[in-house]
Amino acid sequence: EPEVTQTPSHQVTQMGQEVILRCVPISNHLYFYWYRQILGQKVEFLVSFYNNEISEKSEIFDDQFSVERPDGSNFTLKIRSTKLEDSAMYFCASNGGGRETQYFGPGTRLLVL
Amino acid sequence: GEDVEQSLFLSVREGDSSVINCTYTDSSSTYLYWYKQEPGAGLQLLTYIFSNMDMKQDQRLTVLLNKKDKHLSLRIADTQTGDSAIYFCAVVDNYGQNFVFGPGTRLSVLP
Numbered sequence: 001e002p003e004v005t006q007t008p009s010h011q012v013t014q015m016g017q018e019v020i021l022r023c024v025p026i027s028n029h030l031y032f033y034w035y036r037q038i039l040g041q042k043v044e045f046l047v048s049f050y051n052n053e054i055s056e057k058s059e060i061f062d063d064q065f066s067v068e069r070p071d072g073s074n075f076t077l078k079i080r081s082t083k084l085e086d087s088a089m090y091f092c093a094s095n096g097g098g099r100e101t102q103y104f105g106p107g108t109r110l111l112v113l
Numbered sequence: 114g115e116d117v118e119q120s121l122f123l124s125v126r127e128g129d130s131s132v133i134n135c136t137y138t139d140s141s142s143t144y145l146y147w148y149k150q151e152p153g154a155g156l157q158l159l160t161y162i163f164s165n166m167d168m169k170q171d172q173r174l175t176v177l178l179n180k181k182d183k184h185l186s187l188r189i190a191d192t193q194t195g196d197s198a199i200y201f202c203a204v205v206d207n208y209g210q211n212f213v214f215g216p217g218t219r220l221s222v223l224p
Contacts, residue, residue: 033211033212035212035214041216042201042214042215042216042217043156043201043203043212043214043217044214045211045212045213048211056211058211091155091156093212101144101146101158101161102212103158104148104155104156104157104158105155106154106155107154107155107156
C-alpha cells in the first residue's frame with residue numbers, strides 16, 4: 001500500500017542552524033501538508049501546499065520556515081535558524097484533494113540543542 | 114476557528130469496551146477522523162466518518178456522530194493491550210484544508 005515517507009527519522013541540531021526535513025508524499029497526491037507536535041502537546045497545522053505554492057499557513061509558520069517541492073516526488077520543510085522551541089515531531093501528510101483523508105508520514109523528531 | 118476537545122486520559126481493563134469522546138465547534142465540518150499514535154510513532158488513520166452519517170462500524174471500531182451536539186465518539190470493543198496509545202480526533206477546518214486535532218486521549222489498557 002502506498003505510504004508517505006519522511007527522512008531523517010531523528011535529527012539533532014544546534015540552535016541557529018538550518019535544517020531541512022524531507023518527505024515523499026504518495027505519488028498521485030496533489031495536496032501536501034506539514035504539521036508539528038511538541039512533546040506531550042497536540043498536533044498543530046503548519047502549512048498546506050498545492051500547485052507549487054502555499055495555499056494556507058498557520059501563525060506558527062513564520063519567516064523562519066519555508067517549503068519546497070524541488071522535484072516531482074519530494075516535499076521539504078526548511079527551518080532557517082532553529083530555536084530551542086522548534087524541537088518537536090514534524091509530520092508530513094498528503095491527500096488527493098480537498099477535505100479527503102490525509103495520510104501521514106511517520107514523522108521526523110527534531111531536537112534543537 | 115475550529116476547536117476540538119477530548120478528555121485526556123482513559124483506563125480500561127482488557128476485554129472491556131473503550132469509549133473515547135470528542136467535541137468540536139464548527140458545525141460545517143464535513144469529515145471527522147480518528148487517528149492512533151503509539152509511543153514514539155506517527156499518526157495512523159483508524160477510521161473516519163462523513164457528516165451525513167450517524168454511525169460507522171469497522172470491525173472492533175464503532176464511530177458515532179451526533180451533529181446536533183457536535184459530538185463524536187470512538188468505541189473499541191474487546192479492548193486489547195495493543196490498543197494502548199493516544200487517540201486523536203481530527204476535523205477538517207471548513208475555512209481551509211488543514212486538519213484541526215484534539216489534544217488526544219491516552220488510552221491505557223490494564224491486564
